[in-house]
Amino acid sequence: MTIYLKPAPSQVGLTRWWRLFLLPAGVAVVGGCIWNALGMPLGWLLGAAIATGIWAAVGLPAQAPKPLQRAGLLIVGASVGLWITPQVAHELLGWLPIMVASAGLGVTLAILATPVFARFSGLDKATAYFCLLPGGVIEMAEIGEGYRANRAAIAALHAIRVGLIVTLLPAALFLLSASGSNQGAVDEGTGVVAADLSLNSLAVLVALCALVSWITARLGMPSAWFLTPLIVAGGLSGAQVLPSSHLPYGLLIAAQVVVGFNLGAKFKRDTLKALPQAIVAGVPILVLIGLAVSVVAVVVARFASSGETPETLVLGFSVGGMAEMTLTAQALGHNAALVAGFHAIRALSVNLFAGPLWTRLSRLPCFQDPRSQRPS
Numbered sequence: 566m567t568i569y570l571k572p573a574p575s576q577v578g579l580t581r582w583w584r585l586f587l588l589p590a591g592v593a594v595v596g597g598c599i600w601n602a603l604g605m606p607l608g609w610l611l612g613a614a615i616a617t618g619i620w621a622a623v624g625l626p627a628q629a630p631k632p633l634q635r636a637g638l639l640i641v642g643a644s645v646g647l648w649i650t651p652q653v654a655h656e657l658l659g660w661l662p663i664m665v666a667s668a669g670l671g672v673t674l675a676i677l678a679t680p681v682f683a684r685f686s687g688l689d690k691a692t693a694y695f696c697l698l699p700g701g702v703i704e705m706a707e708i709g710e711g712y713r714a715n716r717a718a719i720a721a722l723h724a725i726r727v728g729l730i731v732t733l734l735p736a737a738l739f740l741l742s743a744s745g746s747n748q749g750a751v752d753e754g755t756g757v758v759a760a761d762l763s764l765n766s767l768a769v770l771v772a773l774c775a776l777v778s779w780i781t782a783r784l785g786m787p788s789a790w791f792l793t794p795l796i797v798a799g800g801l802s803g804a805q806v807l808p809s810s811h812l813p814y815g816l817l818i819a820a821q822v823v824v825g826f827n828l829g830a831k832f833k834r835d836t837l838k839a840l841p842q843a844i845v846a847g848v849p850i851l852v853l854i855g856l857a858v859s860v861v862a863v864v865v866a867r868f869a870s871s872g873e874t875p876e877t878l879v880l881g882f883s884v885g886g887m888a889e890m891t892l893t894a895q896a897l898g899h900n901a902a903l904v905a906g907f908h909a910i911r912a913l914s915v916n917l918f919a920g921p922l923w924t925r926l927s928r929l930p931c932f933q934d935p936r937s938q939r940p941s
Contacts (some may be wrong), residue, residue, distance in 0.1 A: 617829025646798025
């Protein structure tokens, strides 16, 4: 008689974590190392995202623990917030009308492209609409599901949108821009290179950001684990409670790898295989939208009196992910605080108005679809 022994729960848990997170995380780190060694812009993030994306696309599991995902976003948000001086805060307020206009531009282009995308993708118009909106992956999937949209399709297309922009835009700006990458470590008011934040100050800042982020996330704030640390650190830095400083470089590398891992893990094989027509139709439309907003950004930079670089405005107007585009600005030495401001305004606007706007659009003849019904 053969006796089968049931594995101990601790052994099963360790095996699960090894397959689900530890092994693909190692792959992400190796990818980041290679990409960074090649001198590519945003190497740690892109290398981790590409390596993890390939891992997930061939059907292997990859998922980071929620606390780690949130920690990565928190570090990125806090690092940008530390750049905010009173001068930068005043500058952000001056750009507010353009920020709102850029948010409206992204939404308008998504609306115009919705009927075309729905026709060629085979998706209903509600799903096509929520796929193209420049909002967060999780937020758009959750809001769209409430309007009978296909959650899996929305998540897949948003992952592809962010992946395309994050892969193509930094490389293009790196080739076109002759600026250095050390601007982020310099205090704009004094020109002095900022030092690393002390360990005590770092511990207090991280704990405070985590507490306030947990509260704002519970209250339903979009992108709470990125925006809240940015606001908290920015407020402390702008009020000069914290000295001119930045987070340790090693911590920022770890945050980039975490953000890249989370991005790559969204390219799940089952989802990609289930939506080939939507993906083939969506990629050129997303690229055209990205090109259109980039052209507008360059025109605005040309006629703006602030002297802000076209590269900064292209990153601000872009329809990539908030954390990814902010990190790109940081890595290329552009105004990351301004880029984060553009994306924050767009995220808040899209998340707040996506549902009510679709309720009104769906009454128009060109958006009516028997497969798409509004919730009663």
